[in-house]
Amino acid sequence: MAGRTSRSGRAEGTRETILTVAERMFAEHGVFAVSNELRQAMPAETGDSADVRDWVACLVRPDTDHLAELGSPTWFARFATQVMTDPVLREIMIDETFGPTIQQTLDGLNRCLPDLPLPVRIERGEMARHLLMHMLAERERALAGNTQATASTWPEYASGLIDAITGIWLAPVTPSTSHGRS
Numbered sequence: 001m002a003g004r005t006s007r008s009g010r011a012e013g014t015r016e017t018i019l020t021v022a023e024r025m026f027a028e029h030g031v032f033a034v035s036n037e038l039r040q041a042m043p044a045e046t047g048d049s050a051d052v053r054d055w056v057a058c059l060v061r062p063d064t065d066h067l068a069e070l071g072s073p074t075w076f077a078r079f080a081t082q083v084m085t086d087p088v089l090r091e092i093m094i095d096e097t098f099g100p101t102i103q104q105t106l107d108g109l110n111r112c113l114p115d116l117p118l119p120v121r122i123e124r125g126e127m128a129r130h131l132l133m134h135m136l137a138e139r140e141r142a143l144a145g146n147t148q149a150t151a152s153t154w155p156e157y158a159s160g161l162i163d164a165i166t167g168i169w170l171a172p173v174t175p176s177t178s179h180g181r182s
Helices: 002-029 036-046 052-070 076-083 087-097 100-112 118-144 154-170
Strands: none
Touching (some): 036 100, 052 076, 052 100, 052 154, 076 118
């Protein structure tokens, strides 16, 4: 019981620290201080592309470019990943980041996948978001710890992420009544 109480106290202390840092970051930079010019320019340049990879790049490259601009070490991706696990902070983060440019990008992606059933689309969107956030945090951790990173630069890393997330979107759909798929 003492171990559980101690762990609970540490968890509460960690939560308070996260909330304090979150409040400061929200005030100073917004949740995602990603270049709005880049985030807005990419969908416009992508136009009416029917290539899923082009639209996935619109979601990935602004984040990786931002992290590259910050230099190393950074904590932003690791912090954002932790914030997304808190139900209240997650809603704030989603509200802060979801705007017309993200909607335009998602609309472009959806146009490329007209036959993908809505439940599968929602599920894969969650998978893609988790993969993106966690892998950005992992690269950030590796760079901060001077451990072997899988790619030598953020742009190379972005290309690998774009490939993987594109694979998620283009994977075959296995019919299953448990997921409401048809």
